[in-house]
Amino acid sequence: MLNDWFQDINCEMSWATFQKLPRHPAFRYEYLSGRCRVTPRPQYYHARLPLESWEPISKDIVEREAVVVKPLSEVTCDDLHDSFIQAFARTVPFHQLSEAERQRAAAELIERTFSGSDGPFHRDSSHVLRDRHSRDILGASLITLLPSEDLEHFDHPGWRTSPPTDAAETDWGFPHLTWIFVASSRQRRGLSSCLLDATVSALKDRGDKTLLSTFLLGHDQSLLWHWKMGFQLMSHVSSA
Numbered sequence: 745m746l747n748d749w750f751q752d753i754n755c756e757m758s759w760a761t762f763q764k765l766p767r768h769p770a771f772r773y774e775y776l777s778g779r780c781r782v783t784p785r786p787q788y789y790h791a792r793l794p795l796e797s798w799e800p801i802s803k804d805i806v807e808r809e810a811v812v813v814k815p816l817s818e819v820t821c822d823d824l825h826d827s828f829i830q831a832f833a834r835t836v837p838f839h840q841l842s843e844a845e846r847q848r849a850a851a852e853l854i855e856r857t858f859s860g861s862d863g864p865f866h867r868d869s870s871h872v873l874r875d876r877h878s879r880d881i882l883g884a885s886l887i888t889l890l891p892s893e894d895l896e897h898f899d900h901p902g903w904r905t906s907p908p909t910d911a912a913e914t915d916w917g918f919p920h921l922t923w924i925f926v927a928s929s930r931q932r933r934g935l936s937s938c939l940l941d942a943t944v945s946a947l948k949d950r951g952d953k954t955l956l957s958t959f960l961l962g963h964d965q966s967l968l969w970h971w972k973m974g975f976q977l978m979s980h981v982s983s984a
Contacts, residue, residue: 745856746960749849750784750837769962770836784837787961791975792954798944798974805934810877813942816870816884821854824872827883828854831925835963854886854923862922863888864911869919869946871939873926883926885939887947889917890956919947921957940973 757780774781828850832838838846858865866887873883889911908916926935957975959966
């Protein structure tokens with residue numbers, strides 16, 4: 745899980761310096777006997793996107809940026825590592841990690857999604873973003889399925905029943921936008937909307953009416969992106 749990659753910080757520090765530290769909601773800040781201790785307390789927002797009213801928004805962006813968006817098809821976990829690391833290198837908790845740790849985190853988190861540990865992996869609605877000319881992978885959207893019993897408490901560990909083995913082939917559960925990312929060199933150009941367009945189209949073809957999503961409290965860029973894309977914030981913040 746993402747929470748496994750948050751790290752404690754414990755070091756000597758003056759009170760004056762401690763008071764100047766920037767605060768992030770994903771951490772708890774304490775000061776005692778000349779030492780600063782910063783400990784993880786990640787919390788998450790949950791949101792939902794109604795699919796029936798979705799209007800495609802990325803046609804012009806695809807042409808302007810010379811990219812293609814295709815179903816994930818035969819793309820493997822390893823193929824996504826570089827763009828995943830680039831996308832999140834400056835965000836919590838990845839910016840705390842060494843390059844080697846980021847490599848391990850990317851490998852474990854993507855493998856977790858592909859293997860179904862985040863819920864049955866729905867490859868058919870997951871997509872990859874490529875440069876039209878070089879064919880380099882620039883990003884991806886990865887969709888998993890979550891149980892439909894309780895939309896207000898759909899965090900993975902609390903499932904009351906095991907998902908069926910054919911969940912990805914049937915209408916079981918709700919699709920969840922487990923990861924959507926674009927390499928840092930191509931961010932802020934609307935390319936994530938290209939991935940979301942393709943994903944929503946595939947989900948509507950499947951008969952889905954709602955797409956769920958989760959993002960870290962304090963990740964303002966993600967919050968604004970969800971708002972811009974039309975996601976509706978759900979009624980609570982859950983702590984992992």
